[in-house]
Amino acid sequence: MNMQNPLAQVRGKGSSGGGSHHWRSQRYSALILLLLAPWVLTMGYTLAGADYAMAISVMSYPFNAGMVIMLAGTLFYHTQLGLQVVIEDYVHIPTLEFVLLLIVRLACLVAFLISAIAALKLALGA
């Protein structure tokens, strides 16, 4: 779905260089997280104070493993978008800003990869 103004498309992107992509991505990821919130609360209730065997058995369900991967992907993407705005708003030293943005992107990517691998390992019973 392209919601860009046709003129903006012809001339390249908006003044920020990214058009409305960042804004829309933040909203779409927020909507997905909103849909996942009931599952997150249910998991919190189920796993509060759970011992190892109990936690292993809950996370071995394919449904829960899939939801963990979905949550991690959306959550760390939303996290990256949000921290990016905060850094752009408050860090005014260009080099530091660039380095921080790079660190946030890398950290969120690595966090997602580790979450996905852990969820798969638990689901496959390795």
Add this chain to the structure above:
Amino acid sequence: MSSSKRPMSPYMLGPYYKFQITSLLSILNRLTGVFMSVVSAPLLLCWLIALATGDVAFTGLSAWLGSILGKLVIAASVFSFSFHLFGGIRHLIWDAGWMMEMHQVNLSGWLAVIGSIVLTLIVMGAGL
């Protein structure tokens, strides 16, 4: 950006402006988001890693989560989750173009505050 000596507008939450719930909740939404990014999400990741690593790691993390500091971090995370959830819903409603009148914005603000406190109490009371 070069540092200029031009005068700046006073900070919105300082003593210079009348208290407004809108500005307070705006910065609180950002603060809860940053808190979850820096503390809560990494903690969830640690929990998942510990579980995938083995019994010893998981039991060790569980013990720490049961300590006073652990419980405090969990409580702060639950409140941040709750507030960011309701604050986010407000933003999505505004994005749809609804509830933009001042009295509606103030009302939804107080609803978000009450809602997040109630949700935090329910979740913490449910045994977390």
